[in-house]
Amino acid sequence: MAQLVGIAGSLRKHSYNRGLLQLAAAHLPAGHGITIAEIGDFPLYNEDIENNVGIPEIVASVKTAIAKADGILIATPEYNHGIPGVLKNAIDWISRPPQDQARVLHGKPVALIGATVGTFGTAFAQDAWLPVFRALRMSAWSDGGSFYLTRAGEAFGPDGQLRDAAVDKRLAAYIAGFATACEQMQTKGS
Ligand SMILES: Cc1cc2nc3c(=O)[nH]c(=O)nc-3n(C[C@H](O)[C@H](O)[C@H](O)COP(=O)(O)O)c2cc1C
Structure with missing residues (x-):
């Protein structure tokens, strides 16, 4: 069974992307697990902080989870x-220091929804992530196709609940496919 880390790239309280991530987590098939990592309190990346103070504890704990x-x-x-920028800042911190990338990121399956x-x-945005994943030697998952949600203001009702059953079904299939792929890669690697 796969253990995943989920990251939402918006700090907005009623973020559609956070809503999507929470729904994906809820649709994870039984036995798999997901931890939502919070990036809102990451400082802005500054190499002086890294060199003089070190990796902030909040970053280190997300790195460990990943x-x-x-x-x-x-x-x-x-x-x-x-x-x-908020999300790129988080990944930039997570990528530091470079000697730690092998432990945290190399070969790590990563899937995008948005x-x-x-x-x-x-x-x-999803296309723009691909060179970043390549630089970090992560394994971008594409077998499930792409998950894009357009017109999110219509798909989510004013109460924040997804009201589009087709999107819900598509998201459930996507997360199930990704969890299965992670599990298979884990088996191959062990
Ligand atoms: C600075 C900024 C730039 C944006 N640029 C785009 C864009 O290029 N394409 C797009 O479809 N929506 C764009 N949007 C609208 C976002 O899709 C919308 O704000 C969305 O709700 C953000 O995600 P969230 O709900 O998870 O916060 C932009 C919004 C902001 C604040």
Whole structure:
């Protein structure tokens, strides 16, 4: 069974991406587990902090969770057709120091989901993540296709509940596929 770490790339209280991540967690088939890592209190990356103070405790604890996990599920917003800064800042911290990347990130399966209020559903942002994953030697999962949620303001009702059953079904299939893939990779690796 796979143990995953989930990261939501928006700090907004009623974030659609956080909502999507929580729904994905709820749809994880029995036996698999997911821990939601919080990145909102990560400081802005500053090499002086790293060199003079070290890796902040809050970053180190997320790194440990990722190192132990079989895969990472990231719910990414899209800002100006790219990666949102909050989430890139978190991954940049998690990637430090470079000598620790093998323990934490190399070969780690990573899947992306994302929601926008517009019509592209984070397609640009998800593409923009791929070179980052490549740089960190992570294993971007693509067997489940892409999960984009467009017009999130319509898919989620004013109460924050997803009211589109087709999206719900698609998300359930996506997370089940990713958990199974992580489990299989774990078996291969052991
Ligand atoms: C700075 C900024 C840039 C944005 N750029 C895009 C964009 O390029 N494409 C898009 O579809 N939505 C864009 N949006 C709208 C987001 O899709 C929308 O705010 C969404 O709700 C953000 O995700 P969240 O609900 O998880 O916070 C942008 C929003 C902000 C604040």
